[in-house]
Every structure is written in structure tokens, then in C-alpha cells.
Amino acid sequence: MLRVVNYTHLSIILIMTKQEALQAIKENLNAIGAAALETKRKLHPDRVTTFVIDRNINYTNICHIGCKFCAFRVVEGDKEGYILPYEVIDRKIEELIAIGGTQILFQGGAHPKLAIDYYENLIDHIHTTFPAIDIHGFSAVEIAYISKISAISSKEVLARLQDRGMRSMPGAGAEILSDRVRSYVSPNKVTVVDWLRIHGEAHELGMTTSATMVFGLGESDEEIIDHLESLRVQQDKTGGFTAFILWSYQPDRTPLQKLRPDLTKQSPNRYLRLLALARLYLNNFQNIQSSWVTQGAYIGQLALRFGANDLGSTMMEENVVAATGCSHSMATNEMVALIKGVGEIPVQRNTRYERLRSF
Template structure:
């Protein structure tokens, strides 16, 4: 067993390590975990079932209030049409999340999940962030465990890590004061894992956090993974500021560099020794840095992203077709593969 990276060592790597050396260390660790040299991705679609949200995160450009002219809740027919399009390109998963709607209760979500699971049993439902689950529980006057149990019974397979941002309450109090506390985010994932619902962990950096906050975030993920083993992957991306209130409030906030992204990604791969998969965020970083991430610890290119509305609202506009993904992976000497939500390989190329 390798000696675990300490918080102090991780901090030193973020601040002082040579970037090329960091890439070498992260690649070495990646190869220990994934010696077969496969880089995977999933064919899926983000379906944002509503943009109505009362949480008003300052870093978000996607949300609307109920009375806004462009506020929406998708009908089941509209959702079906999106899934039909996904099936036409061989998709296997929907990433299903929305704003935190102030009025939708557990029964609405049960009907929705059951409808999709019954009509499209071949589609995996990877949906509902911890903040959505927390609020469904509150508005329905039931426990988080009951929300998770009832949605799992209807066909929910796993939950995304969205809403983590930085797991530091002093950061969260600035960028999303109405959002759940860091410990609540962790506890909802703990409860999901104990019910047999796997999840992913995420991190959005580049707002007001310190290097120490980033390490604390990684520590919370690593600790919960030690406890439950329920995280399948870790995904991080930089704050996308266009059209957001946060950028209006802090106009001089520096745009995170590609160097910073690769540096943090490599440290995450080294620190999260118990999380099997690290995704590259080409959606926010672009195809070139998305590809470079494969030299800094990432073993997965995420999704072909047939549809994405949240970070694109804040200025990220990168798109990538399956053929381009195959090329980028082969170009770094690895074997491309399509996977499912559970990271099982479905097809190699």
C-alpha cells in the first residue's frame, strides 16, 4: 500500500511542484489503477427538467424564477422526445437534474422516474443532485432516506455530485448562501451509498476559495470514500463566469488558467487514491486541455454531451462528437472505449 498523500504534501504540490513532474506522478498513479490503457466515455444526454430554482447561486446563469417569461418545467412528452433522440445515437444514460423547484414534491419525481424507467428500461437514470434531494425531502415533509428509497424503487440508478462546488461553508456562504452546507452534501451521499445508490463527486474551483479549501474538499471526498466506497468518479471544472451575478460582484476575479486546471487535476488523482475514476472536463476546458488531462491523471473523457444547458449558460460552448473523442484518445496512445454509468466497458475501438 502506497503512503497516502497528506494535506500538507498536497498543498505543497499545488503551490510548488513542477507541472511536468506532477503529470508524470499522476500518470503513474493512473496506470497503477488502469493498467489496460483504456480511456472511456459515455454516450448520454443532460436533461434539465426545469430551470426554475429558488436557490439563486451567484455563480449560475441557468436558473430562473417561477414568474420569469422563460421559466419552464418539461412535460413528460418533451422528455420522451429527448430520450428518443438519445437512443438514435446509441445513448445509455441520462444525467437528469434541474433547478431546485420550490413546489415539486416527491410524488412528481416518483411519477417521472417511473415513467422513464418503464418506457425506457435500457436507459440508466443518473439524476438529482444532493440539493434537489434535500429540498424534495423538505417540501414533501419526509426524510432524505425516504426520498432516496422511493426514487430508487421507481428506477433511479445513481446520483451526480453536482452542488458540491467547494466543500467549505465559508466559500459556500459567499457564492451560494442558500445552498446546503458542506456536511449536508456529504451526508446525503453517505445515505445514498448506504442504500446502494452509487454517486460521483465533483468540485467547481476558481471563485473565492483558497488552496487550503481545495485540499479540505478533497479530504472530505476521500474520507467518505473510505467509509462507504460509493463514489465511482471525481469530476472537477473551473468556474464559468459569463452572465453570472458572481462575476458582476467580483469583476476582477482572475480566470482560472489551463495550468491551474491540470495542476489541480493531477493533485486530485494523487490525493483521491480510493476513487477509481477521474473525468476530464473538456466541456469547460476545451478539447485540447481535455486531451492533455489524460496525461495528468484522467482516465475518462466524461460524456459526448448531446445536450448541456447549465455551464453553457455561463459561457462554456465546447461540443464534441464521438469521432472526435476517439481521435483525441488514440492520439495520446490509449484505447478508446464506450462505458455505461457503472464504468463497465461496453465497446472498445
Template sequence: MTKIDAILERALRGERLTFEDGLMLYESDEVEKIGAAAHQIMLKNHPEFPITTFVIGRNINYSNICDTFCRFCAFYRPSGHQEGYLLSDEEILQKIKETIDVGGTEILMQGGTHPNLPFQYYLDLLRKIKSHFPQITMHSFSVAEILKMKEVSGLPLEEVIRRLHEAGLDSLPGAGAEILDDRTRMKISRRKGSWTEWIHVMEMAHRLGISTTATMVIGFGESMEERVLHLLRIRESQDKAVASGKVGYLAFIPWTFQPENTHLSVEKVGPEEYLKNLAISRLMLDNVKNFQSSWVTMGPEVGKLSLSYGCNDFGSTMMEENVVSAAACTYKVNTNLILDLIRQAGRVPAQRNTRYEILRIFEEHERAENDFVMQN
């Protein structure tokens, strides 16, 4: 039995993997074997298999004005730039209405760290959205945006998150995690804050009863040690939530950095490295139940493959996504194509909500009543 075999066997027995185990997995070239073990772990967490879920949602990038200036971002514009924008409330409400009209349940609303928007802007916007569409789930704002709200308001972090929650924020996405180690963070996004600040915001949300997701982006030139540390830090944070009876991280979503049109010159990570990272994440994060495919960055075909490397969820239809598309890697995927891809992988597609509750199981050959293509 090889060392990799022994690690995988321990993981399948339910034993928690160590830093050294994770590092050895990253250094291994036995990607298919690691993927097969990750698939088995997924099956243990999801007895409803072969059901594979997805959510009908829309990304609304309400503004591209940002003063964080991340080297890897092709989306932001500085304040005063002629290409900078801030959507009107009416435009945002219209986008949400369009989402609901096609059966959507989730809005991922994010922008830059806008230096000139008062905290009250976000509270008023959330209240207006909920007054018009009380049924929509606002899975919105990044950690960086939350920290900017804290800065401009002068309020304690707990108060900022509490007021957002009371105004209509239902769930906090994991955007901005990138790599949870400061060596890489200071290289790519010095103004975005330390890894401990990211964790602190997430854990504060958990304490206030707000569920979140966690993310990971590889391909910044980070070391394998940093990748393992990222996973261990998410796992430790989730342990705290579970111990206190909170939901914590509902899902984990890893993807790869897309260097096109950015100021960061690195070699692009390929599909095999993505699948390997996904599988290792599933093995290491033994306390996170749901793993999302990242078809937006990797494409539909790799997204389909990811369902054999630890994913139980195909993510969001993402009616609109301007941040990733700014880096020239947006894949056009509509609801019916997602149904087809899930079926091609030998699974049964089901629509879920943000809380991973199944809303509708699609029978064989059943099409969605409404269809849309992601718009940019």
C-alpha cells in the first residue's frame, strides 16, 4: 500500500486528515485515485445521490467602483473613472424581478469597496428589495464590502452585520477568501485585509445566525503549504460554528484564477489541477457538506467532470456575472443546459434554494419552464 493509499483509506474511514496528509496529496500525481476517494466521501454526505442540485440565481454587480485595487481583478474602476458605474435602485429591482420571473430564488449582489457610499445606502437598498420581493434570498456582499461598511460607518463589526441582517441580508457569500495566508494576500491584494480578518467576519456572521459559504482560488503562485493551510483554517472555523450549534459554512466553492486582462502575470492553472484541488478539499473539509462546481471559470464540460471529484452541486445558473467575464472567461450556461449536463454525468438534476433545500426534482427529459442565458 502506498502512502497515498493509506491517506485515502483513513479519510474513507472517517479519520481527519492532517497538514502533512494534505501536503502529500497535493504533491501526488494520482489525481483520478484522489478524485475517486473524494467521490466516495461525497456519497457518504449525500445519500440522496444521484440527485445533483443547482440554484437559479443572478449575480448583480451593483457597482464597479472600488478602492481596494486588487492586482488580479479586471472588473474594478477607481472612483471618478469614466467607466465607473452605480446601478440605480430601479435597475436593481428590475433585475431581481426578471430573476423571479424565471423561477429564481437567490440574488448574489456584490460590487467593489465603494469609498463614497454611506452605510445607510446598503440598509435602504436591502429594505427596498425586501419590501418589493420578500421571497427572494439575498446571498450578498463580500467580506471586503462588509469591512468597508464598517470603516465608513465607524460602527463595530457586529453591529454592521446585525443591521444588514435586520435590513434583509440572508446569507453571506465566501468571496474574497482567495488564499487564506498573508504571504500571498499581501502580494495580490494588500488592501483587502489579512486572512484572520476574513475569518473574523465569517465567524461573526455565524454567531449572529447567518449562514455563509467559503471559497478558495488557486493559481496566484501560492505554495502547496498555503493551499493546505487555507483548508485547515476553513475546517477549524467550521468546527467553531458546529460546536456552538450554528450552521456555519453551507458550502465550499474552489475555482482557479483567470489571469486574462489583469495585472498579475502567472501561468494559468488547468482543469486537472482544478479537479485535484477540488478532490483534496472534499477530503480535508470533513465538516462541510456541500461542494459547488465552478463551471463559470472552468467551463461546462469540466463542471460536469467535477461531479465525479467531490461535488454534489452544480452551483448557480448565474444570469449575470460581470466580475469573471471581465477576465474573459465567462461561459454561457442556461437552465436547460445545466439540466442536460447533470444528466450527461449520470445524475438527476434538482433545483434547490440557498439553504440547499430541494425545491423541485426534474424528471428525465423534463425541461425548465423558463430559460435564460447569462447576460453581460
């Protein structure tokens, strides 16, 4: 049985050990879900579920990292390759503002020819043109690549982008924080130490970031718990993670599908189980986000009963997961209906999880 958690504040939440997590991961789904819901209720007693109205803008699909699970990227010279012109980016943001959006999730590939000045000018243009829009931008992978191309430190890259208007960084590129798994599925990507270091640097500069996990890449239960432990330790050190977001590997159209056909789509049971575990383990994370993008609207909704207190984004545009054929979008009224459907109060938030309006 899971230990009964008895606490009234985040700082005194029971800290689950790795051994307890290994047992919990095998628990009856109802039991782990009930414990996660209880934890969520203690942290969010007002029964509010938040969401953000945003749009993913992928400024380039040209990337020379070459992750085996990626169906989005192309190499330089490919006829499908693009770098979005400013006017296209502007039009996308104007469309977002017209529906009440506040955030762009601004990411691309690791382009071999774009150095820091390109990114400084780009962020400066967006921030100057749309000062009310939060630029939730890049990833530790892009920051590391810009650092390499520009021959400056990753912290200097972050500081220079922050100076131009970037305020937060998404947790993309974490996948599984296990160098064993990464050496096979994404050998050219940042290592575990570097992913954590770059997030820590962003936090030290006063930026917030999110933390993610993609499961289903051949990892063990122990590696999943090691991932959560790495996040928990980093959060204790620098404290800038706003939320944890769990995604499942989408195999269709990826190079990995041919190389490892045994790695198939993950079940909703596994998704809900790991989400609940994350809510229990990450005692120093205020927010757990449900990923309806990879799981579909109804599992996303159900995740609100397994520890999630945020339903993510309406995702006006999404290209990276959509490249695998797993394509979803959601209007604000659908999001509101899903949240009300489990008896919670829908509240639109911004990137910093500040509440903007309820429905």
C-alpha cells in the first residue's frame, strides 16, 4: 500500500524515496491515482485547473542533431527545409492575440549556420513588436548548439536572449535523463549533466523553465525514477521549474520505428501511472501538466484525476508531434468543457502560472 500522505503545505510534503517509487510504479492504478489526487488536492485546494492559450511556432525545421525519434527535422539543403520570415511569425502572433493568447512556444531545430546574433535580432523583433506576448523559447539543446556555433558559453547565450526579451525556456530535449538511453536514441544531444546545467543557469539568471519527460524509448523503471530524482534535486538547488510535463514517444514516421519496432505507442494506463508517480515524487514542483497532445483529449482530462492540475495549452498550432501523424488541437471552449467535466474550475493562466481569468 502507498503511505498515506499527511501534510498541509508544499514544503512539508512527504519525500518519496527511490525505493518507494519503485514499489509505487507497480501499484494498482486506482491506488496510485488516488494518492496523486490527494496530493494534488493538498497543493491546489481551490479545485482550479489552469491552461494557457498559446501557439507553437517553429522558426526552422533544419536541424543537425538527428534524434532517432524525430519526424520533424530535415537537414540543410533539403527542399522541405525552412526558416520562417519575420512577416510569417508576425502574422501567426497576430492570429494568436486575436483569440486571447498570451504565449508563444518558440522552438526550432539546431541550425548549423545560425549564431547568437540571428537569435538576438529575432527575439528583439518579437518582443518589440508584441511586448505583451510571453516568449517561452528554445530548449537546452538549442541553447547548447547556439553556444557551440557562437563560441560563447551557454549562460552567455541565455543572458543575451534574456536581455532581448526571452523570459522562460521549455523543458524540451530532456526525453529520458539517462545517458544510456540517450546514447542510442539521441547521441548528438546534450548529456544529462548539460541539460540540467543549462536549466540551472536559466534559473540563476531569473528565468523560469519547465521540465519534461518522454517515456517509451526503451528505458527501465529505475531510469524513470532517476529522471524524476534529477529534476527534484535540480529544483532544490535552483528552484526555477514551473511545472513537470509528461509525454509519450510517438513512433510513427520516425527513424526509430524501423530500428526498434518493439518500441510501440504507450498505453493510457502507463501514462496515467507515470503521471501519478510524478505528482507523488516531485514534492517540490507546484504544477503537473497533462499532455492531451500525445494522449488525446479524454486521457488528458482523466489525467486531472491522476495528479495533473494544468491541462497545458490550447495549442493553436503544433508541428513537431504532428509530424508523427499524432495531430490534435483544441478550442478554448473545448478545454473549458473538459475541465468542468471533472468538476474543476477552468482558469486561463500565463507562462508564469499567474491566473488571468476564470470560466
